[in-house]
Amino acid sequence: MIELSHVTKSFGSNHVLRGVDLVVPKGQSMVVIGGSGTGKSVLLKCILGLVRPDSGTITLDGQDVAQAEREAFLARFGMLFQGGALFDSLRVWENVAFRLLRGPLRRPKTEAREIAIEKLRRVGLKPETADLFPAELSGGMQKRVGLARAIAAAPEIIFFDEPTTGLDPIMAGVINDLIREIVTEMGATAITITHDMTSVRAIADRVAMLHGGVIQWTGPVAELDATPDPYVQQFIHGRAEGPIAAVR
Amino acid sequence: MTRAVAALGRPVLAALAAFGRVAIYAAQTLAALVRPPFYGREFLAALVHIGWLSLPVVGLTAIFTGGALALQIYAGGQRFNAEAVVPQIVAIGMVRELGPVLVGLMIAARVTSSIAAEIATMKVTEQIDALVTLSTNPMKYLTLPRVLAGTLTVPMLVAVGDIIGIMGGFLVATGQLGFNKAAYIQNTLDFLESADVVSSLIKGAVFGFIATLMGCYHGMQSGRGAMGVGRATKSSVAGASIMILAANFLLTSVMFGS
Numbered sequence: 001m002i003e004l005s006h007v008t009k010s011f012g013s014n015h016v017l018r019g020v021d022l023v024v025p026k027g028q029s030m031v032v033i034g035g036s037g038t039g040k041s042v043l044l045k046c047i048l049g050l051v052r053p054d055s056g057t058i059t060l061d062g063q064d065v066a067q068a069e070r071e072a073f074l075a076r077f078g079m080l081f082q083g084g085a086l087f088d089s090l091r092v093w094e095n096v097a098f099r100l101l102r103g104p105l106r107r108p109k110t111e112a113r114e115i116a117i118e119k120l121r122r123v124g125l126k127p128e129t130a131d132l133f134p135a136e137l138s139g140g141m142q143k144r145v146g147l148a149r150a151i152a153a154a155p156e157i158i159f160f161d162e163p164t165t166g167l168d169p170i171m172a173g174v175i176n177d178l179i180r181e182i183v184t185e186m187g188a189t190a191i192t193i194t195h196d197m198t199s200v201r202a203i204a205d206r207v208a209m210l211h212g213g214v215i216q217w218t219g220p221v222a223e224l225d226a227t228p229d230p231y232v233q234q235f236i237h238g239r240a241e242g243p244i245a246a247v248r
Numbered sequence: 249m250t251r252a253v254a255a256l257g258r259p260v261l262a263a264l265a266a267f268g269r270v271a272i273y274a275a276q277t278l279a280a281l282v283r284p285p286f287y288g289r290e291f292l293a294a295l296v297h298i299g300w301l302s303l304p305v306v307g308l309t310a311i312f313t314g315g316a317l318a319l320q321i322y323a324g325g326q327r328f329n330a331e332a333v334v335p336q337i338v339a340i341g342m343v344r345e346l347g348p349v350l351v352g353l354m355i356a357a358r359v360t361s362s363i364a365a366e367i368a369t370m371k372v373t374e375q376i377d378a379l380v381t382l383s384t385n386p387m388k389y390l391t392l393p394r395v396l397a398g399t400l401t402v403p404m405l406v407a408v409g410d411i412i413g414i415m416g417g418f419l420v421a422t423g424q425l426g427f428n429k430a431a432y433i434q435n436t437l438d439f440l441e442s443a444d445v446v447s448s449l450i451k452g453a454v455f456g457f458i459a460t461l462m463g464c465y466h467g468m469q470s471g472r473g474a475m476g477v478g479r480a481t482k483s484s485v486a487g488a489s490i491m492i493l494a495a496n497f498l499l500t501s502v503m504f505g506s
Contacts, residue, residue, distance in 0.1 A: 050377050074383045085378035087370075098382050102285065149382075 001026045002047060002157070002189065007056035008213075009042055016042050018213030019056070024206075026061075029183050029190040031200045031221070033235060034210035035244065040193035041082070043210065044159050047191075048077060060157075071104065078150035078188075082162040084142040086134035092145050093130035096120060099153045119148040123178055140171040147175070151182055158183065160192040164199050176202035197236055200224070209235060211244060270487075273465045274457075280385070280392045291393040298359050298394070298460065299401030303408065305358055309350050310342070310409040314416025317341055322425050334427065335435035338417035343444045344504070347410040349496050352455030355402055356488040360463040363394055364484035367467025368477040376468070391464040395457060402456025403449040410448055447503045454499065455492045462488035 002024040009017040016039035024030045034040050045051040047058055049065060058065045065073060086095045096116035100107045107115070117127045123144040134142055143163065150158055160179060164172035176199050183190045183203075192203050200207060201221065208218040209232050217229040224236065234242030317338050325331040367390055370376050379386050414436060421427040466484035470476045 045377070048381055050380055071383050074381060077381060079378070079381045081374045081378055083373055085374040087375055087378070098384075102287070103383050 001061060002191070003057075003059045004043075004047070005057045005059075007043075007046060007058060008054045009039070009046060009051060010054055015213055017046070017053070020210070020213070020215055022208055022215050022218065024189060024191055026189050027187055029180070029192065029203055029205045030208060031204035031206070032191060032193045032208050032210055033195060033197075033200055034193075035195060035235070038210050039213060040210055041161055044079075044161060044191060044193060048074070048079070048159070075099075075105065075153070076156045077159065078153065078155035078157070079159040080143070080146045080150045080161065080163055082165055084134070084139075084146040086142055086145055086149070088134055090133075091130065092120070092125075092132050092134065092137070093117060095134065095145060096130075096148045096152050098149060105153055115152060116148070119152050120145070122151070122182070123148045124174065140167050140175070143167065143171075143175055144178070147178060147182070151186065154186065155188065157189045157191075158186075160190065160194075160203075162194055162196075163192060164194065164196050169198075172196065172198065173202070179203050195235075211235075270461070270465055273468075274461055276387060277391050277395050277461060277464075280388050281396070283388075285388065287389050287393055290389060291397055294394045294397035295401055297362075298355070298397050298456075299404060302355060302358055302401075302405055305354050306351050306405045306409045307412050309354050310347065310413035311416035311419075313346055313350055314338060314342055314413035314418075315420040317346065317413070318417035318420040318425065322421070331425075334417065334421050334425065335432045336439040338421070339414055339436045339440050340444060342413035342417070343410045343440060343448045345496075345500070347413055348406045348448050348451035348455060349492070351402065351406045351409045351452065352459065352492040352496070353489055355398070355405070355456065355459045356462075356485055356492060359398065360459045360484050360488040361481050363460060363463030364467040364470075364481045365477055367464060368470030368480040371468065371470050372472060372477060386468070391461075391468070394464055395460045398456035398460030399453050400456070402459070403452035406448055406452030406455075407445075410445075443503075447499070450503075451496060451499050454495050458491045458495060459488045462491065 004020050004022045007017055007020040008015070020043060022030075032040050032043065042051055046053045047065065049070070060068070060073070060076070086092075087098070090098070093113050093116040094101065096119050097112040099105050100112035100115060101109065113130070117130050120127065120129055125141060125144050125148070129137070129141065129145075134145065137145065147163075163175050163179060167175060179190070179192065180203050182188075190203070192199065194200060204221040206218065207221050207224050209216045209229070211231050216231040217227060219227060224232065227233070230243050234244050318334050321334045321337045322331050325333055367376075370390075376386050379389060418429075418432055418436075421432055422429050462484045466480040466487065470480035
C-alpha cells in the first residue's frame, strides 16, 4: 500500500502540491486525474524520490520511502514515461532489458534478450522490432516499448504517466487495454496519471482528482459519474464553466 | 554607492556559487570512481568517442598550427638573425603550450558540446529520470565513464597533436624555408626535455577532465526544451574553454614559473 500524508512541494513561488493525502491499496489501479500543470507528474516523482517533497510523508507498506534503501526500493517499481523516455543510443531490446543487463537483477545477455522479446510480444510488438533503435519507431510503438520496459523485471508497482497522450484513439485504446490486462495479470499496484477520460474508465479501480494542490475527490471509478463534486463534474464533462478556472 | 557595490557583487557571488557547484560535482564524480558498479561498456564507448574520433580534428589543427608557427618564427627570427632557432621554438611551443591548449580547446568544441547536448536532451526527454527508476545512478552511468575517458585519452591526443604539430613545422621548414631534414630532427630532439613532454601530458589530463566534466555538468543542469539544451551546450563550451585557459596559466606558472 502506498500512502501519502500532507505532502507539499513548491518550485519557487509556485506551490504545486499543498497537502496531498492519498492511499493506494495494494493490487489496486488508481488513476489520478486533473488538468495540465496541476502537479500530477510531480506527485509520481515525489513517490519515486525523483523530486523531494518539502513536507509530509510518503510510505510504502508502512515504511517511509525517504528512509528506504534506494536500489531495493526502486527495484519494486516500473514506470512508463509520458514520452517513452527510451534511451536513443540503445536498441529496443536493450531498452526493455536494461534492468536485466546490469545491477542486482543481471542475467546472461541471451536470457535478457529472450525476456525482452517475450515482453515485446506481450505488448503486441514483433520480435523484429527488438534490433531497431527507438528513433525508428512510431509514437505508439515507442509507448509499447516503454510499457515492455516498465514490466520487464516484473515490478510490484507500476506508474503510468500520461500513457495515451499523443496517440490516435485506436492506439490509445490498445494501450489502455494492455495496461489493464498487464496490471490484472501481474497483480501489480498501479498509479496512472491522465486527463483522458477514456483511459480513466478503462484502467481505473479507483480515481483521485488532483486540483489546487490537494486531492479534491477520491472514490471507486463506478462512483465517478454520480459524485456531486463540482470539480469532478466539470472535469469529466469538459465544461468551461465551474470552479476550475478555464484559464490557468 | 551601495547599489553600485551590490551590482558589482551580485555577478561575483553568482560566479563563485557556480564555481562551487562545479567543484562539488567534480568531487562527486571522483567519489563515484571508487564505488561500484563501473559501467565498462559506456567507458569503452566514451574512449572511442572522445579519443579515437577526435584524432582527425586534432591532427588537422596541429599540422596547420605547426606549419604557421614555423613561418612566424622564421619571419620574426630573421629580424635579428635568429632564424636558425625554428626547430627548437616550434618544438617547445607545440609541446609546452600550443599542443595542449589547442587540443583542449578542440576537445571543448567537439566533445564538451556533444556531451552537454546529449545529456541535456536526455534530461529534457526524461531519460535521466528513467535511468533512476531503473536503479541506475546517472552519475555513475553517464558522468564517470565520460570524465574518466576524457582524462585518459586527451593526454594521448595531446601527444599525437604535439608530434603532428612538430611535423607540420618540419614540413614547412624543410620544404619551404630550406632547412636540412636531419639537422631539423636532431635540433628538435636535442632541445626537448622530458619535463616538457610530461608537462604537456599533465596539461592534457587536466584539460580532458575539465572538458568532459563541464559537458556532463551543464547537461545535467539543463533547463527545459530546445532553448534549455542550447543554453546548456553554449555554457558548457564557454565554461570549459575559459577553465582550460585558466588552468593552463596556473599549470604553466607552477611547472615553469621559477
